[in-house]
Amino acid sequence: MADFSEERQIFTEFLKRKGLKTTRERTALLKEIFSTHKHFDADDLVDRMREMGGQKVSRATVYRTLELLHECGLVGRVRLNEEKYRYERLRKGEHHDHLICTGCGKVMEFAEPRIEELQEEVCRRWDFHPISHAHQIRGLCSICHRKAEKSRPERQQPA
Amino acid sequence: MADFSEERQIFTEFLKRKGLKTTRERTALLKEIFSTHKHFDADDLVDRMREMGGQKVSRATVYRTLELLHECGLVGRVRLNEEKYRYERLRKGEHHDHLICTGCGKVMEFAEPRIEELQEEVCRRWDFHPISHAHQIRGLCSICHRKAEKSRPERQQPA
DNA sequence: TTCATTGCAAATCCTTTGCATCTCG
DNA sequence: CGAGATGCAAAGGATTTGCAATGAA
Numbered sequence: 001m002a003d004f005s006e007e008r009q010i011f012t013e014f015l016k017r018k019g020l021k022t023t024r025e026r027t028a029l030l031k032e033i034f035s036t037h038k039h040f041d042a043d044d045l046v047d048r049m050r051e052m053g054g055q056k057v058s059r060a061t062v063y064r065t066l067e068l069l070h071e072c073g074l075v076g077r078v079r080l081n082e083e084k085y086r087y088e089r090l091r092k093g094e095h096h097d098h099l100i101c102t103g104c105g106k107v108m109e110f111a112e113p114r115i116e117e118l119q120e121e122v123c124r125r126w127d128f129h130p131i132s133h134a135h136q137i138r139g140l141c142s143i144c145h146r147k148a149e150k151s152r153p154e155r156q157q158p159a
Numbered sequence: 160m161a162d163f164s165e166e167r168q169i170f171t172e173f174l175k176r177k178g179l180k181t182t183r184e185r186t187a188l189l190k191e192i193f194s195t196h197k198h199f200d201a202d203d204l205v206d207r208m209r210e211m212g213g214q215k216v217s218r219a220t221v222y223r224t225l226e227l228l229h230e231c232g233l234v235g236r237v238r239l240n241e242e243k244y245r246y247e248r249l250r251k252g253e254h255h256d257h258l259i260c261t262g263c264g265k266v267m268e269f270a271e272p273r274i275e276e277l278q279e280e281v282c283r284r285w286d287f288h289p290i291s292h293a294h295q296i297r298g299l300c301s302i303c304h305r306k307a308e309k310s311r312p313e314r315q316q317p318a
Numbered sequence: 319t320t321c322a323t324t325g326c327a328a329a330t331c332c333t334t335t336g337c338a339t340c341t342c343g
Numbered sequence: 344c345g346a347g348a349t350g351c352a353a354a355g356g357a358t359t360t361g362c363a364a365t366g367a368a
Contacts, residue, residue, distance in 0.1 A: 021342050021347060042332080058350045063333060079240050081293070083358090084332055099287050110281050118274045119296060126267060128258050130298035134240070137278060139289035180322060180367050201357080217325045222358060242333095243357055 004034035007074055007091075014072035028055035029065045033075065039088045039107050042066065078134055097135040103144025163193035166233055166250075173231040187214035188224045192234065198247045198266050201225065237293055256294040262303025 011030055012022050032048055033040075040048075042062055049057045057065075066087055069075035078098075079085045086107075096109040115135070123130050170189055171181050191207055192199075199207075201221055208216045216224075225246055228234035237257075238244045245266075254275075255268040274294070282289050 019347085023342070023348060025349070056350095060334080060351080061349060064348085077240065079238060081236065081238050081244075085240075099282070099285055101287075102290065108285060108287070110285065112277055112281050115274055115277050115281075118271055118277070122269050122271050122274075123258070123296065123298070126258055126269065127301040127304075128260075128267070128296070128298055129301075129304045130296050131261065132298070133294070133296040135292070135294045137282065137287070137289050137292040139282070139287055139291070142286040142288075145286075145288045178322085182323065182367070184324070215325095219326080219359080220324060223323085 004031060007034055007089075011069065011072060011074060015068070020068075024055050025057045025061050026065050026068070029057060029062065030069070030074075033069070033087075033089050037089060039086050041084050041086055043084075045087070078136075081138075098137070099141075100136055100138045101141040101144055102138050103140045103147070106141055108141070163190060166193055166248075170228065170231060170233060174227070179227075183214050184216045184220050185224050185227070188216060188221065189228070189233075192228070192246075192248050196248060198245050200243050200245055202243075204246070237295075240297075257296070258300075259295055259297045260300040260303055261297050262299045262306070265300055267300070 008027070008030060011026070015022055015026075028049070029045070032045065032052065042059070045066075046057075046059050046062050049055070049062070066075060066077070070077045070087075074090055076088045076090045077085050078088075096111045097115075099108040099110055100106075101108075119130070119133060122128075167186070167189060170185070174181055174185075187208070188204070191204065191211065201218070204225070205216075205218050205221050208214070208221070225234060225236070229236045229246075233249055235247045235249045236244050237247075255270040256274075258267040258269060259265075260267075278289070278292060281287075
């Protein structure tokens with residue numbers, strides 16, 4: 001039973017401001033999205049809505065709603081060298097960047113304020129006015145790395 | 160007359176190692192890619208090859224070759240919240256990250272070793288073994304920012 | 319000669335859109 | 344009631360792939 005009353009209010013006000021409507025589909029999606037903190041893609045969400053057996057929501061509406069949630073800052077949307085977008089709920093003070101394991105696909109979040117500071121410094125240097133940033137590190141998590149070590153038959157040639 | 164003999168050698172050896180062939184299409188693409196240091200997408204490259212009037216190369220081959228060049232580390236491939244991949248040649252010691260202007264699309268490169276260091280620290284903290292990373296900051300360049308300031312009719316409501 | 323490569327067109331993948339039908343406000 | 348929303352299926356755009364013909368080693 002996650003509490004998403006705050007998000008619901010933010011969303012409703014955002015919609016009102018834009019002259020849009022608070023429909024049951026939109027509310028159901030918001031609820032589902034804020035019920036976990038996992039990363040997900042549009043397809044995952046379509047499936048989850050289907051399985052939940054509650055309000056039925058079409059794929060088109062899922063995409064349209066994710067767009068709105070992204071626009072009002074409740075949902076983050078990232079696509080890094082991938083076919084599809086990955087989404088995640090955003091809550092106050094939860095900003096973070098990502099470690100992505102190319103072995104098992106696991107996504108780990110990290111926060112490093114000192115990096116954020118340096119970013120700002122870089123922007124000042126260029127007179128650049130940042131709106132958002134994405135910072136992802138790809139590699140192997142400890143588990144996949146260990147596996148890779150073991151199954152390596154011989155040394156690789158250097159790059 | 161850019162010198163790309165080193166890259167050509169790297170590519171040839173990479174191909175040989177994999178039992179692949181050094182065709183004139185592949186060589187022509189390598190040459191074209193290393194003739195400038197601009198960012199480009201697959202379409203740009205197709206056009207450039209067409210205009211150059213040299214070796215004709217089909218779109219499919221462009222994609223297939225970019226994949227190989229990326230695999231052997233000669234070409235970087237990044238897609239951040241965009242429809243298509245953006246490529247760039249990679250040369251030793253030229254690593255950098257990107258400032259992307261959402262106003263005019265301009266891409267600026269920046270290098271900040273202190274950020275790289277902090278990244279490594281983060282990875283150590285998670286026992287994560289990095290292979291690559293992408294770090295992009297989106298916002299407005301000074302020119303677009305100035306334009307936006309001028310055309311703003313009134314204050315925006317806070318988020 | 320032989321096996322990889324090429325170009326073409328068709329296929330894929332994810333996402334967006336047009337339109338007739340519903341529904342919130 | 345009327346503007347906006349939904350669902351469906353069809354459209355879109357970038358990238359990938361099957362296959363017959365071509366070419367590098």
